Structure formats: C-alpha cells, structure tokens
Amino acid sequence: MNQARQDEFDALMSEVVQLPALQDATLALRDLERLKFDLVEAGGTVNRANDLIIKSLRRLIETNFFREHKHVLQKIESVLELAIRVKPQPPKDRDLMHIDGKPQLDFFLNRRLFRPPNVINIRSVTVDAGEQDADISALLTDDDVSLEQLEANVDQLLRHRPQVSLATILTEFPPHKGLAEIVGYLTLATQSEAQNKATVREDTQDEITFTTDEGLRTLQLPKIIFVR
Structure with a gap:
C-alpha cells in the first residue's frame, strides 16, 4: 500500500474511532486501533502462502520436465543402439534414405541481374461510338x-x-x-x-x-x- 492510501486509511480510522457510539466500547476501540497491524500481518501471511505455492508449482514443473527429458534421452539411446546393431547388415528390402532426381548446384553467380519490370501505362480514355460505313454485302x-x-x-x-x-x-x-x-x-x-x-x-x-x-x-x- 502506498503512502497516500495509508494516510487515507489513517484518516478514516480516526473518524471511526471518534464516533460517539463507540466511545463506551473499549474492546471494539482496541480492535479498531489494531486493525492496521492485523491487516499488515494477514497480508504477510498471504504473501508467504503464495511463495510456498509458487515454489511447489516450480518444483512440480521441473520434475515433469526432467522426466520428459530423461524419457527422450532413453528413446534416442535405444534408436542409436538399434542403428549400431543393424549397421553391419542393413535391411535390403527398403531404403533408409531416398532423394528424387539428381542434385543441382545453384551458384549466386549464375543468377541473372535484376531487371526492373516493364511499367504499363493505362490511360482512361472515353471511347465514342463510331459510325458503321463499311460495305458488309461482301459477306x-x-x-x-x-x-x-x-x-x-x-x-x-x-x-x-x-x-x-x-x-x-x-x-x-x-x-x-x-x-x-x-x-x-x-x-x-x-x-x-x-x-x-x-x-x-x-x-x-x-x-x-x-x-x-x-x-x-x-x-x-x-x-x-x-x-x-
């Protein structure tokens, strides 16, 4: 809580303590005077509980991550072990790797230089209707x-x-x-x-x-x- 909020809280508590209805309630006044300290103590308890929860979650996540990492390493080791066993006599009825076509070399010196594209200018021209004066009798x-x-x-x-x-x-x-x-x-x-x-x-x-x-x-x- 910032200082402005604390000052506002102290001012409101002073007004509440000075209420006539609470002047005869000594126990209630004592509890109100300790309310600020009780709130601070309760807030500290909540913060400590949150810290414990965060630590527990972090420990759980790290444990699961370690287990998954260990499982992946075991799978990799089993694949490597299997590959070493079949290395002297690889299977003949299937290809372990197949590349379609022949490899092609692409050197940057073989590429064409940049050519700016041709710009086509399109003008908006109103086309007037023409007169038909051709002799179509030839058709x-x-x-x-x-x-x-x-x-x-x-x-x-x-x-x-x-x-x-x-x-x-x-x-x-x-x-x-x-x-x-x-x-x-x-x-x-x-x-x-x-x-x-x-x-x-x-x-x-x-x-x-x-x-x-x-x-x-x-x-x-x-x-x-x-x-x-």
Missing part, C-alpha cells in the same frame, strides 16, 4: 442470300401496312439460311436508311430467334423498321 454471295428476294419480302408486307419491323418480317418469312439471311436484312436496312426508307432505334431492342444446324439461336438487335 453475302448470290449463291447464299439474294438481297432482291429479301427486298421483295419487305415490299410484300409494306403493301398492307405503312411500316414493318425486322422482327415481324422474320416472323412472316422465317430465315431458312440462318444468320446469313439476317445479315442480308441488316444490309438492306443500311441501304434503305440512306433513302429514308428504314430507321434504326438504338434505344429499343428486338429479340430475333432463328434456327441453325445446332438448334435455336437468339439475337438482341436494335429495333429496325422499314417504311414505304
């Missing part, structure tokens, strides 16, 4: 798809309505030649758009379904509308 041949026949299909539907979408055209005239026929309609739409006979709505998508040798296929294309 089609007369033997595959006839643009005249596709145009005739569009004209046939426009006879009874002012406009018709590509999805409707493919519903009325299913593409028998797969993706090539759809590309033909796209080529026709590009040519018709220049003549104000077709419009392409980028904000609206049409789902186009067609049949190939591998089964049904689905495309998502901008909505294409042919007009008279």
Whole structure:
C-alpha cells in the first residue's frame, strides 16, 4: 500500500474511532486501533502462502520436465543402439534414405541481374461510338442470300401496312439460311436508311430467334423498321 492510501486509511480510522457510539466500547476501540497491524500481518501471511505455492508449482514443473527429458534421452539411446546393431547388415528390402532426381548446384553467380519490370501505362480514355460505313454485302454471295428476294419480302408486307419491323418480317418469312439471311436484312436496312426508307432505334431492342444446324439461336438487335 502506498503512502497516500495509508494516510487515507489513517484518516478514516480516526473518524471511526471518534464516533460517539463507540466511545463506551473499549474492546471494539482496541480492535479498531489494531486493525492496521492485523491487516499488515494477514497480508504477510498471504504473501508467504503464495511463495510456498509458487515454489511447489516450480518444483512440480521441473520434475515433469526432467522426466520428459530423461524419457527422450532413453528413446534416442535405444534408436542409436538399434542403428549400431543393424549397421553391419542393413535391411535390403527398403531404403533408409531416398532423394528424387539428381542434385543441382545453384551458384549466386549464375543468377541473372535484376531487371526492373516493364511499367504499363493505362490511360482512361472515353471511347465514342463510331459510325458503321463499311460495305458488309461482301459477306453475302448470290449463291447464299439474294438481297432482291429479301427486298421483295419487305415490299410484300409494306403493301398492307405503312411500316414493318425486322422482327415481324422474320416472323412472316422465317430465315431458312440462318444468320446469313439476317445479315442480308441488316444490309438492306443500311441501304434503305440512306433513302429514308428504314430507321434504326438504338434505344429499343428486338429479340430475333432463328434456327441453325445446332438448334435455336437468339439475337438482341436494335429495333429496325422499314417504311414505304
């Protein structure tokens, strides 16, 4: 207990001793006056008991450690004794040691010098949407798809309505030649758009379904509308 705590304890004890109710209790006052010394003596007893417990635990740990150490030494000696006995005639049906592959020498002079890594600069550039001005009709041949026949299909539907979408055209005239026929309609739409006979709505998508040798296929294309 530090000095401040002792002074506080003495002040509180003085206040307790001066209480009127304890003035006639001589035995109680005597016990209170000796309380500080009794506490110190009890604390010393507790400290001595703790020292004995610590010594006992330390002795127990040292004893167990000595036993384990002795047991390990006995095991090592038994292994050495067994190795000495079998040394003249080692077992032939098993390998005592086996190293996979051949040993390789690694000298520090054989190592390459340090080369700084190549730094790749990636710039964040906004890519603007371009305009498609290439002629994709070269993808089609007369033997595959006839643009005249596709145009005739569009004209046939426009006879009874002012406009018709590509999805409707493919519903009325299913593409028998797969993706090539759809590309033909796209080529026709590009040519018709220049003549104000077709419009392409980028904000609206049409789902186009067609049949190939591998089964049904689905495309998502901008909505294409042919007009008279």
